[in-house]
Amino acid sequence: MTASAVVFWVLTLIVLASAAVVVLSRSLINSAFALLATFSGVAGFYVLLGADFLAAVQFLVYVGGILILLVFGVMLTHRIQDLDLRAEARQLVPGLFVAAGVFILLAAVATRTPWAIGAGRLPSATTAEIGRAFLGKYLLPFEAASILLLVALIGAALIVRKREDA
Amino acid sequence: MDALLRLFSLIPGWDQNVPAWASISLAGLLAAGLCLGFISLGPVGYVYVERKLAGFMQDRLGPMRVGPWGLLQTIADTIKLLFKEAIFPAAVNRPLFVVAPCLVVIGAFMGFAVLPFSPTWQGTDLDVGAFYVIAIGSLSTVGLIMAGWASNNKYALFGAMRSAAQIVSYEIPAVMSLIVVVMIAGSLSLQQIVAAQAGGLHNWFLWKFFPLNVIAFLVFFTATLAECNRTPFDIPEAESELVAGFHTEYSGFFFAMFFLAEYTEMFVASAMVSVLFLGGFAAPLPVLQTVAGFDIGPVWLIAKAWALVFVHMWLRWTLPRLRVDQLMHVAWKVLLPIALFLIVVIGGLLTAPATAGGFPWDPWFGWPLTALLCGYLMLTALRAWRWHARQVREAVA
């Protein structure tokens, strides 16, 4: 087993275990904080794949942004301590069916896709190429996404704005 | 790490007998150990200096009892902190309570991985070095929130909320003004950013596009000040309002870890500022880069970082603290527009061929202004020292 394989399995273990905690934990706040390990593990995968820019983005956006927002949301929820998060197993059978279906679908896609293994080379600097792709070939979708985000931002600001009459 | 690997290869027979992954791991561990020593011993010095500085500014002596001139005071304090009982209040969320300070320290410590102390003395030269430092900072934020929540204390929670809001807000102007530097250097790699500033003080990014980059520097420095929770942005631990903010309930070693993280973050942030704007390990004069054939880049970087740390301390003992809404006002309505403006203007200037390498007057401002500034600071220091000496003389007489 090579060193990178060891790292891969360690990362997999971290991601899976913390994801299990996210799903199974009864305390909402513990779930939220377990996401930290999940996100970091995924960032580790990116590093392993040589996509250092993506790894940094993963960290900045997910850990620095989304996770903090999530934790904020949880903390600001009224009487969060009283909440009982016991998952009831009422829909176990349909749930199992759905899970199995999704798994089969994903497995089919994974096995049937003609992965280009071994061909091509690892890009030495991903950052520059990502930049060129965003501002060149994919400029339109990139700009569309940014306008969408801007609209969401303005809308959020409008909603939380202090009303004059209140 | 590269330097360490090269050292290993000097050992006869090393390359043949030791597998590559082992020597890389060993080099990584050694480098990490070096940084760990630096960060754990650094605060001992900083705290002493900070206390003495505070004493000087406040017209008193500072620590004087333990050791000559109180030199051993912080060591004694460290020992005390290490041996003190770590108290866990009854209703804390114990796992999170323990993990939180570790996360904060890790977040501060990981910044060292990319700090370039010299062309070879660097953990690793990431392509996205500058970006990495910003990204890793969010780990500390999560740690702070965790600490505030786990403490089960309203003041701690307030501190955590404040610090999260503050760090997230100030990251934006910091990144924006960082982009200015990245655009000029054309790279995110810290090595290349430093390389672009080599060749003397007038090449530093601080003096590029003369008045513009100075503004970018001020924006970035202010934002780092806020991200380190230092006065006037120390509202997360504002001791007069929130008792001690997020570390209200911590004691002993866990408290020491927060302390350690704060001072480490201060150093990392200052080092980043000096890498981005003050030429990093590049000496102000190329002649001073080597002494007797040895590259003294690390000395320059550390000296510049410490000078900025000194400014942090200076501000702390001079200014009152802002209120939370004023703090947000500064971030969103002052720093962010300035940073955006700078990005647009400098981006435009860089695309124009006439100003792609900076304004024509750039080389003429760096030296005189630096000399003026240094002269003024020295004069002030001299006056302060003479005044202090007179006070002491009068007290004795």
Added chain:
Amino acid sequence: MTPAEICTKLQEKFGADVVSALVEAASPYVVVKTERIAEVAAFCKADPALVLDNLLCLSAVDFHKEKEPRMEVVYHLFSYTHFHRFALKVHVPREGARVPTVEATWGAANWHEREAWDLFGIVFDGHPDLRRILLPDDWEGHPLRKDWTDPDFYRGMRVKPTEQMADKAMKGEEFGTGPFQHDPFNAHVPVSGGEA
């Protein structure tokens, strides 16, 4: 205005409700009927010739040895418009004392009245927040009354040493912790209990 003029003005307005007056002394005052104090207060503040807009002090005094034992509430007033001073007094019985509040007229009366309730047991009718202010919420009695005696026990703790204990302590002998023993903080022992 001089105190005499103020007194005349009040007598004109309120007639027999002004019970008595002492205007020649160093601290001039009038005594008004207890039930009317709130109206007199409002008048004192509103009247353009008086404008007694400031309540300097509200104090209660316990006169328990008079022929008719009574308590007094004294209102020291001041005007920031005319710069004159005056005092109003009301007489209340020592038991079941009730006085209308003047909190609506002068905000400062709020806490002063709470203090008078706390230390003298005078109830101020209409007061929005009549709670103990200086003493603990579970204190029993009103200690500035002249017939107040220190309790032997507070929350089951002996707070006053017995004579034997005092004697022993004076002689420098150990007197043990027995009588001082703490009961659990919230275990209420009747205050009158314990040894003599």
Added chain:
Amino acid sequence: MSATRPITSADTVGWRIDDIGPDEMILSMGPQHPSTHGVLRIELITDGELVRDARPHIGYLHRCFEKHCENVDYPGVIPYTDRLDYVASMGNSLGYCLAVEKLLAIEPSPYVQTIRVIMAELQRIASHCVAIGTYGMDLGAFTPFLHLLRDREKILDVFEWTCGARLLYNYNWVGGVSHDVPEGFVKACREIVSEFDQITYPELVNLLIGNKIFISRTAGVGVVSRELAISYDLTGPNLRGSGVKYDLRKDEPYSGYENYTFEVPVGEGQYGPKGSCFDRNWVRVVEMKESARIVSQALDRLEKLDKTDVREKVPKRVKPAKGEVFARSEAARGNLGYYVVADGTAVNPYRVKVKSPCFTAMSAFHHVARGVMIADIIALIGSFDVVLGEIDR
């Protein structure tokens, strides 16, 4: 949320969870909190950083001052008065002595009165040093506090030299003072005054009062209107900060204050509405300067006056005739009033009631505290400059 909350009779200790809305929180600030200036406890209902309602709880430092007074003789009360406002003890005992002297109809000699004025004004400077210094510390500026304490120390040194105590002096006696000023007192005081004028005052203005952050933290925060100030009997710098030019030393002079020329500063609202935290502190700062002026005039006067025995008029036995007196004096924190009732038969006061300026200032607190932020609560408490020893008595 309505402006006033109904308070139930069961609700004596504090607000309960049912009293607050879904996005509100009860925050208990104090009695062990770094900046409630002692053992004040303030209960806050907050919505995030915003304070919806505040309720001060006092009494943690209650020492039955008024009950003590009824059990000791008239001069015996003086040491207890020292412990009221322990930051400015000279002013407290002065007020009490004035009240008893009024009851006895005695007037000390001009020499004694001048000494009293010097002591009271030095004490005012020393007290404002603490007030403004700790206020700076409340706002996060640590350095001005130590600079001001340095100057307070010099004044305390002079006090110690004169009467042997640094905090609780027992210096003003009924009819006189306990000790004559020592040899070289005038010179030492002149040095203090000149150092204050040349170093402390400009330094204070540069470092703290003129600081942009300080101004933005205080100007426009905690505005007390003229009407509120008068209704709640705010006095001293708090009242003058709201723009009311009233100072007992000027308007009802005692102890020969009419002989000195000085200005009465009022809040000018330079940086926002009049009566804000900034104005109250600004008044304190200018007042220190004026106090220094009075001290130097009083020192001139002291040198010209004939030395008399400072205990010449101290009565052997204080037993006033039946009567009552309400006397006020301008202490450092405002008008300190003593209501003394004598029954004519005993050597003990029948009743002593203290009208403490901090007590009334704190009673207006909830009006000002609604709608500000948590950090402003700290700024507010500090700007009222309360001393709990005087509130709780």
